[in-house]
Every structure is written in structure tokens, then in C-alpha cells.
Amino acid sequence: MSSETNGSPPSCKVMVTGAAGFMGKKLVAKIVTDGGKLKDGRTATELILMDVVKPSGPEGDSIPFTVKAVEGDLSVAEDMTSLMSVKPDVIFHLAAIVSGDAEKNFEKGYSINMDGTRNLLEAIRSIDGYTPRIVFASSAAVFGGSVPDPIPDTHHLTPRTSYGTQKAICELLVDDYSRKGYVDGISIRFPTISVRPGKPNKAASSFISGIIREPLAGVETICPVGRHIKHPVASPRRAVEYLLTAASIPTEELTKGSRSFTMPAIRVSVGEMLDAMEKVAGKEVLDLVKMETDEFLEGIIGNWQFNFESKRAKELGFQPDKCFEDIVQAHIDDELGGAVHKAKKTKEDA
Amino acid sequence: MSSETNGSPPSCKVMVTGAAGFMGKKLVAKIVTDGGKLKDGRTATELILMDVVKPSGPEGDSIPFTVKAVEGDLSVAEDMTSLMSVKPDVIFHLAAIVSGDAEKNFEKGYSINMDGTRNLLEAIRSIDGYTPRIVFASSAAVFGGSVPDPIPDTHHLTPRTSYGTQKAICELLVDDYSRKGYVDGISIRFPTISVRPGKPNKAASSFISGIIREPLAGVETICPVGRHIKHPVASPRRAVEYLLTAASIPTEELTKGSRSFTMPAIRVSVGEMLDAMEKVAGKEVLDLVKMETDEFLEGIIGNWQFNFESKRAKELGFQPDKCFEDIVQAHIDDELGGAVHKAKKTKEDA
Numbered sequence: 037m038s039s040e041t042n043g044s045p046p047s048c049k050v051m052v053t054g055a056a057g058f059m060g061k062k063l064v065a066k067i068v069t070d071g072g073k074l075k076d077g078r079t080a081t082e083l084i085l086m087d088v089v090k091p092s093g094p095e096g097d098s099i100p101f102t103v104k105a106v107e108g109d110l111s112v113a114e115d116m117t118s119l120m121s122v123k124p125d126v127i128f129h130l131a132a133i134v135s136g137d138a139e140k141n142f143e144k145g146y147s148i149n150m151d152g153t154r155n156l157l158e159a160i161r162s163i164d165g166y167t168p169r170i171v172f173a174s175s176a177a178v179f180g181g182s183v184p185d186p187i188p189d190t191h192h193l194t195p196r197t198s199y200g201t202q203k204a205i206c207e208l209l210v211d212d213y214s215r216k217g218y219v220d221g222i223s224i225r226f227p228t229i230s231v232r233p234g235k236p237n238k239a240a241s242s243f244i245s246g247i248i249r250e251p252l253a254g255v256e257t258i259c260p261v262g263r264h265i266k267h268p269v270a271s272p273r274r275a276v277e278y279l280l281t282a283a284s285i286p287t288e289e290l291t292k293g294s295r296s297f298t299m300p301a302i303r304v305s306v307g308e309m310l311d312a313m314e315k316v317a318g319k320e321v322l323d324l325v326k327m328e329t330d331e332f333l334e335g336i337i338g339n340w341q342f343n344f345e346s347k348r349a350k351e352l353g354f355q356p357d358k359c360f361e362d363i364v365q366a367h368i369d370d371e372l373g374g375a376v377h378k379a380k381k382t383k384e385d386a
Numbered sequence: 387m388s389s390e391t392n393g394s395p396p397s398c399k400v401m402v403t404g405a406a407g408f409m410g411k412k413l414v415a416k417i418v419t420d421g422g423k424l425k426d427g428r429t430a431t432e433l434i435l436m437d438v439v440k441p442s443g444p445e446g447d448s449i450p451f452t453v454k455a456v457e458g459d460l461s462v463a464e465d466m467t468s469l470m471s472v473k474p475d476v477i478f479h480l481a482a483i484v485s486g487d488a489e490k491n492f493e494k495g496y497s498i499n500m501d502g503t504r505n506l507l508e509a510i511r512s513i514d515g516y517t518p519r520i521v522f523a524s525s526a527a528v529f530g531g532s533v534p535d536p537i538p539d540t541h542h543l544t545p546r547t548s549y550g551t552q553k554a555i556c557e558l559l560v561d562d563y564s565r566k567g568y569v570d571g572i573s574i575r576f577p578t579i580s581v582r583p584g585k586p587n588k589a590a591s592s593f594i595s596g597i598i599r600e601p602l603a604g605v606e607t608i609c610p611v612g613r614h615i616k617h618p619v620a621s622p623r624r625a626v627e628y629l630l631t632a633a634s635i636p637t638e639e640l641t642k643g644s645r646s647f648t649m650p651a652i653r654v655s656v657g658e659m660l661d662a663m664e665k666v667a668g669k670e671v672l673d674l675v676k677m678e679t680d681e682f683l684e685g686i687i688g689n690w691q692f693n694f695e696s697k698r699a700k701e702l703g704f705q706p707d708k709c710f711e712d713i714v715q716a717h718i719d720d721e722l723g724g725a726v727h728k729a730k731k732t733k734e735d736a
Contacts, residue, residue, distance in 0.1 A: 212551040
């Protein structure tokens with residue numbers, strides 16, 4: 037799996053699927069920043085970036101490892117077999133059809149999210165004596181319907197979307213392939229990531245990022261739910277930390293129970309989110325948020341006021357964000373070059 | 387789905403997959419005994435029996451419905467498409483590779499138990515406006531590892547076998563296909579069925595039936611675990627009742643939560659099982675059981691002393707056996723023509 041030479045730290049090959057996505061890019065940037073050093077002391081000597089379109093990787097002479105970008109389709113078994121022949125030691129499996137798309141396109145969702153993950157696992161299984169750590173990006177969408185507060189680690193998975201169903205199925209696959217010794221897997225369930233950079237999307241929870249991201253960029257936005265609605269979130273920085281922590285958890289910890297972990301989130305009310313933004317960025321920014329309740333949307337979001345216990349995850353070193361103010365500040369630092377755009381713009385101007 | 391003519395009860399077509407198996411045969415026999423009448427008042431006008439080898443169906447002029455026996459391989463999508471073209475209203479999906487086999491033959495288990503079920507669901511989905519009730523035979527093998535006592539309905543599934551993993555995955559598929567309106571599914575998780583007729587098999591729990599079945603047939607047998615070991619069981623009669631109850635539960639009850647139900651079992655210690663047998667059949671029969679602890683086996687079985695709460699199932703009318711004496715008596719009535727073979731035989735004579 038890794039080799040140690042002349043006292044230098046053990047080296048390893050790292051692969052990221054879905055490397056062109058928002059999370060993939062953040063993860064790769066962090067690995068570059070860390071000089072390829074993983075949390076368990078191993079150092080990446082090679083970084084393989086895979087996506088359905090060839091991802092653009094980091095560039096520059098200062099990168100202390102090889103970067104390879106490859107095009108591959110998870111739903112094509114041969115692509116996965118060819119991809120795995122390089123035998124990465126650590127695979128971050130982030131590639132997926134997002135929830136809205138998977139709900140609308142039933143076959144596509146199952147093809148990529150379920151069959152694709154199985155193709156990846158099968159490609160690994162087909163190589164004798166090869167048992168990489170695979171970090172599977174699951175989702176809190178595995179939960180649904182009526183849930184207790186808090187949701188304990190032992191709560192059953194009753195997804196209410198095809199996306200959540202596919203994630204839950206892949207968790208079971210990762211667990212069984214691991215139990216059989218074909219992979220050394222861990223599934224981590226992400227809560228809503230906020231503040232997500234980029235554009236709004238069609239997810240019902242899209243506004244959770246939007247009510248912070250748009251005003252901080254000087255753009256008016258609508259908050260479609262009341263201030264009392266709570267939502268569990270983790271920052272993009274935290275999400276990347278979770279992935280890297282998962283890559284380095286000793287196998288013996290994973291064999292003690294389920295290999296699926298609900299990532300810690302902070303549950304914050306919309307009012308608290310907006311207050312935190314005001315505190316960090318000022319009233320002028322907060323004024324860009326218009327409260328216009330959309331009852332249908334509030335109904336959906338009202339069912340997602342999850343409070344995760346995340347007991348095992350916390351014991352293994354997955355620690356949540358400290359507070360929402362920090363999340364707002366991190367977004368300003370990481371995405372806005374440290375400064376808030378004070379000029380008021382309407383949506384149309386943006 | 388069903389048609390009502392001239393005041394006669396609504397008719398329906400019923401299909402059984404795995405019809406050549408022990409459970410399939412018992413179910414078919416019961417449907418015949420009931421004259422095709424289901425618990426919701428519908429009457430079967432056609433019974434389609436499917437298995438990987440053409441099953442032998444019930445025969446006789448007194449059968450008040452058509453019986454068709456067909457050969458089909460779940461792992462062949464085309465077989466399932468062709469099978470479903472007759473559009474049964476109720477499908478009992480019992481066909482599966484058993485646990486020991488699925489554990490030993492990884493690919494075969496996934497191919498039949500997971501892909502096979504998906505092929506069946508896909509074949510149904512491909513027919514417009516067709517939403518049959520599918521009763522999926524799941525298993526308590528979806529549970530594993532450390533579990534609470536009792537196991538509540540909301541406990542997570544952490545199977546420790548590939549068979550259990552495949553059953554858990556199919557439950558998720560049945561739920562999602564139902565949510566999307568492609569099928570109207572229900573998954574029922576069977577505990578160990580005892581007294582299972584036939585021969586011992588390689589399942590670790592095989593002796594649970596064996597310690598009753600063999601002595602009642604006048605054959606010596608070994609009990610490989612101590613009298614204190616408890617195990618959840620349901621009788622074959624009860625299992626058939628569970629299937630028939632599941633076929634008739636109104637859809638509106640199933641949309642209230644998960645469509646997976648842990649079937650009620652009675653948890654009985656091995657000592658209580660043997661005492662019950664003695665009570666029903668006499669000391670002479672009990673004397674055919676030799677206590678010889680196999681520590682390895684006792685270790686495995688010791689982890690399966692599950693106590694299921696089965697709250698929702700009981701509310702919906704799934705009721706467990708009354709006591710183990712009744713289970714013993716039912717076996718004598720159903721399998722031994724009402725009489726116990728008193729002649730002492732050694733294993734070799736049998």
C-alpha cells in the first residue's frame with residue numbers, strides 16, 4: 037500500500053473522482069496546500085483526478101507530486117477497470133449525479149450513483165491483493181421522514197429521494213465489500229454545505245447558501261423560509277477536513293461497527309445565520325435579504341431540521357464548525373478575497 | 387388492478403417467484419386451501435408460479451383458478467420483462483440465493499438477490515400504468531453486529547453477511563420504486579423459520595429446526611449450543627400468514643413510513659424449545675437430542691439472540707406464534723401426518 041524509503045514518510049497515490057466538482061476542487065486545492073501530506077503522515081506522490089470531462093488540475097512548479105487528469109464515466113465498467121489499474125492507495129469517491137437531477141432522471145441517477153459506485157468497487161475487487169482506502173461521499177439525504185431529535189448513529193435510513201436511496205445502497209455496498217476484504221471503505225454523510233460557492237441550483241436547500249453568498253457579493257436575494265427554521269450545515273472547509281480525516285482513520289477503528297458515519301453539523305436557525313452575517317459583514321449586507329416566505333418550500337425545509345448526534349464520528353476526530361460567524365468569515369476569506377462587496381446590486385444587475 | 391363483476395369478489399392474478407422453494411410451496415398450498423381468496427376479499431383467478439427450474443404446481447379439478455408454471459432466471463432482464471407481461475396484481479417475491487451460498491459465491495449472490503430483484507422492479511416499471519403489490523421476502527439478516535434488546539423498528543441495518551446486505555439493498559429499492567409510483571411494495575423481514583421441513587442445510591441456524599424436526603421423525607440429533615441460548619423464530623404457518631397479510635395491507639398504511647417491516651418472532655431459549663417438544667411428544671423423543679456444545683457455532687448463534695419489537699408490524703395485523711408448543715404441534719400436523727415416529731433411530735439408520 038505504501039512504501040518507506042530512507043526515513044522519508046511513506047508515500048501514496050491519491051485519486052479523486054468527481055474532481056471537477058465544487059468539493060473535488062476544494063479537496064485538491066487543500067492537498068496541494070498541504071504539500072500532499074495526509075493526516076496519517078503519508079505523502080501523496082501522485083494525484084489522479086477523474087471526472088466525466090477531463091478535470092483541470094492544479095498547475096505550477098511548486099506542486100511536489102505528479103498530477104494526472106483523466107476522463108472517465110462511472111457507468112462504464114471498462115472505464116473503471118482501466119482507471120483502477122494504477123492502483124491508488126486512497127480514493128476519494130465524490131462523483132455523483134446531484135439530488136435534483138437524480139430525482140428527475142431516475143435511470144441516470146441509478147446508473148451513475150449506484151451502478152457507477154459498484155463498477156468502481158468491482159474494478160478494485162478484480163485486482164488481487166489490492167485493498168485501497170475508499171472514502172465514499174454519502175449524504176444526510178439517507179435520512180428522511182419522521183426522525184428523532186437528535187438522530188442517533190443507530191437510526192435507520194429511510195431516504196425520501198432516489199438520491200438518498202442510492203447513497204444508502206452504496207453505503208451498504210462499501211460496508212460489504214470492506215467486510216469481505218475487497219476494499220477498506222468508509223462512508224461519510226455530509227450535511228448541507230454552506231456557504232457553497234457558485235450559482236444557486238435547483239435543490240430545495242439552495243437558498244441556505246444563497247442567503248449568505250448573494251448578499252456578501254452585494255446581490256439582493258430572497259429568503260423563502262421564516263427565521264425560525266433550523267438547518268444542519270457544515271462549511272466547505274470542514275467538508276474537506278472530513279474527507280481528509282476519513283482517509284486516515286485506522287482500519288481497526290472501522291471494523292468496530294458500521295463503516296458509515298454521519299458527519300457533525302451545526303444546526304443553526306435561518307435567523308441565527310442572518311444575524312451572524314450581519315455581525316461579520318454589517319447591516320448593509322443584511323438589508324439585501326428580503327424575507328418572502330414560500331410556504332411550499334418552507335414545508336419541505338421544515339422536514340429537514342435534522343440534529344445529528346454524530347457520536348462515533350466525533351470520537352474519531354470529525355469535529356464540526358465552531359460557529360456560523362466563522363463560516364461566514366471563511367467564505368469571505370476563501371471566495372471573496374477577504375472583502376465584502378458593499379455596492380448594492382439588484383438581481384438584474386448581477 | 388382488479389375487476390368486479392355481478393357482485394362476485396374482485397379477482398386478481400397472483401405470481402410467486404421462488405415457487406419451488408420451501409416457502410413458495412407452503413404459500414401456494416395455502417392459497418389453494420383458501421380457494422384463492424386473499425385477506426382483502428379479492429380472489430385469485432390465476433396463479434403464476436415461477437422458479438429457475440419450472441416448478442410443479444398444485445393439480446386437481448377442485449382448484450378454482452388457473453395455474454401456470456414458468457421457468458425464469460431473475461438475473462436475466464429479458465426473462466423478467468417477459469414474465470411481467472402478464473401483469474400480475476400481486477407478486478410474492480421469494481426467490482433468492484440462500485445466505486450460506488451468497489456468502490460463499492459473492493457474484494452469484496449479488497446477481498440473483500440484488501440485480502435479480504432490480505430486474506423484476508425494472509420490468510414492472512417499464513409497463514405504463516401498472517403498479518402491482520409486490521411482497522418482498524426480506525430477512526432479519528439485515529440486522530447484525532451490536533444491537534439493542536429489543537430492536538426497535540427504527541434501528542439501522544448493519545448486515546454482517548452479503549445476503550443480509552443484498553436484502554437491505556432490495557428493501558431500499560422496493561421503497562424508492564414505491565415512492566416513485568412504479569410498484570406498491572412491502573418488504574417483510576423473516577426471522578428464522580422453525581420448524582423448517584426437509585433436510586439440514588449449512589446455515590449456522592440450521593440446528594434450530596433440526597433439534598425438533600429430527601427427534602420428531604425418530605432420528606437422533608446433536609444440539610450444538612447450550613440450553614440458555616435464545617433465538618427468535620416463527621413457524622412456517624406463520625410465515626405464510628405474514629406473506630398473505632402483507633399482500634392485503636392497504637397502500638395508505640404503507641405510505642405512512644418505511645415500507646419495511648420486521649416480522650414478529652417469539653424469542654425462545656433452546657431449553658424452552660426442547661421442553662416444549664417433550665411436553666408435546668414425550669421424553670422418548672427428547673432423549674434423541676444429544677447436547678454437545680460446539681463453541682464456534684455457539685459464538686455465532688450467541689450473536690443472533692435478537693428480540694424484535696415489531697411495533698408497526700403488530701399494529702398492522704402481523705401476529706406472532708402463540709407459543710413453541712403450538713409450533714411443535716403444527717409441524718407434527720403438517721409434516722408428519724399428526725403422528726410422532728416413536729421408533730428410535732440413529733442418524734445412520736435414517
